[in-house]
Amino acid sequence: MSEMDTLAPGSSASEGRDSGGPTAAAPKRERAKGGGGGDLDPTAWMVTFSDMLTLLMTFFILLFAAADPVPPKVLQEAFGQSTGVFGAFRTGFLEKIMVTPREDISQDLVQVFLTEIGALEIEVRQDERGLVMVLPTDTFFRPGSVTLNRKARSRIDQLAAFLKDTGHRIRVEGHSDNRERPRGRGLDRWRLSLARANRVLERLVIRKIPEARLSLVGYGPAKPRFKNLTRKGRAGNRRVELVILNRRKNPR
Numbered sequence: 001m002s003e004m005d006t007l008a009p010g011s012s013a014s015e016g017r018d019s020g021g022p023t024a025a026a027p028k029r030e031r032a033k034g035g036g037g038g039d040l041d042p043t044a045w046m047v048t049f050s051d052m053l054t055l056l057m058t059f060f061i062l063l064f065a066a067a068d069p070v071p072p073k074v075l076q077e078a079f080g081q082s083t084g085v086f087g088a089f090r091t092g093f094l095e096k097i098m099v100t101p102r103e104d105i106s107q108d109l110v111q112v113f114l115t116e117i118g119a120l121e122i123e124v125r126q127d128e129r130g131l132v133m134v135l136p137t138d139t140f141f142r143p144g145s146v147t148l149n150r151k152a153r154s155r156i157d158q159l160a161a162f163l164k165d166t167g168h169r170i171r172v173e174g175h176s177d178n179r180e181r182p183r184g185r186g187l188d189r190w191r192l193s194l195a196r197a198n199r200v201l202e203r204l205v206i207r208k209i210p211e212a213r214l215s216l217v218g219y220g221p222a223k224p225r226f227k228n229l230t231r232k233g234r235a236g237n238r239r240v241e242l243v244i245l246n247r248r249k250n251p252r
Contacts, residue, residue: 106131107124107125107126107131110124110131110133110162111124113162114133117155117158119155119158119159121136121139122134122135122155123136129171129243129245129246130168130243130244130245130246131243131244132241132242132243132244133159133241133242133244134239134240134241135152135155135156135200135239135240135241135242136235136236136238136239137176137196137238137239137240138235138238139151139152140152140155140196140200140240141196143180143183144180144181144182144183144184144192145183146184146187146192146195146196146198146199147199148199148200148203153203156200156203156204156207157203157207159204159242160203160204160207160208160209161207163204163209163244164207164208164209166244167213168213168244168245169213169214169215169244169245170204170209170213170214170215170242170243170244170245171214171215171216171217171242171243171245172197172198172200172201172204172214172215172216172217172240172241172242172243173197173217173218173219173240173241173243174192174193174194174195174196174197174198174217174218174219174220174240175193175219175220175221175223175224175225175237175238175239175240175241176189176190176192176193176220176221176237176238177189177221177224177228177233177234177235177237177238178221178224178228178234178237179228179234180192180234180238188220189220189221190218190219190220191218192218192220193218193219193220194216194217194218194220195218196218196240197216197217197218197240198216200240200242201214201216221237224237225237225239
């Protein structure tokens, strides 16, 4: 009987010579298609997760190592008496994240402070003079008035508690638009801007900011930030700016 006669029907000569080959390879193909993951390490994800935790830990170590914590007394003066679980958590969070400024006060950290106290109406920006906090007079004063409202006094008290121990000099600058009508005898826009800045300065002094660190100027409509052609532009020009000067000096 010939070799072809001994082969099973439907099989080929190569299959006969490579006995067992297709049977051994089939299970491997089935495992690959089935996705059983016989060769995968089920704990491989932990490597990436551990790397992420290491990076986060390094970030926070650098953050806290770069600054000194604000004294708890400052936080108590800024936020009042915190009661309850959420009040304690809020104060504890600020004790860790807020820092006392060094040579240059940090815009990011002041922004965190303003966000935490809900002072979203106060704008913060940095320029060559230092850190500038913009207090909109439409929010802090009545139109044409030089009297601080209750909300303004509360905001300035919170800012004073934060700034008191920093050692920076603070210049209080008053600004007006070119149309606002002052209420009061002898007031023009120049005197109005100066009187408003003076009210803010007086509040800072009441809250124990040393007078030697404070200075005052009223620019009237001379330094607008925006064009006075629209209501929005004029409202942006009516402002009091607290300029936290870069150079730090501690007056005796």
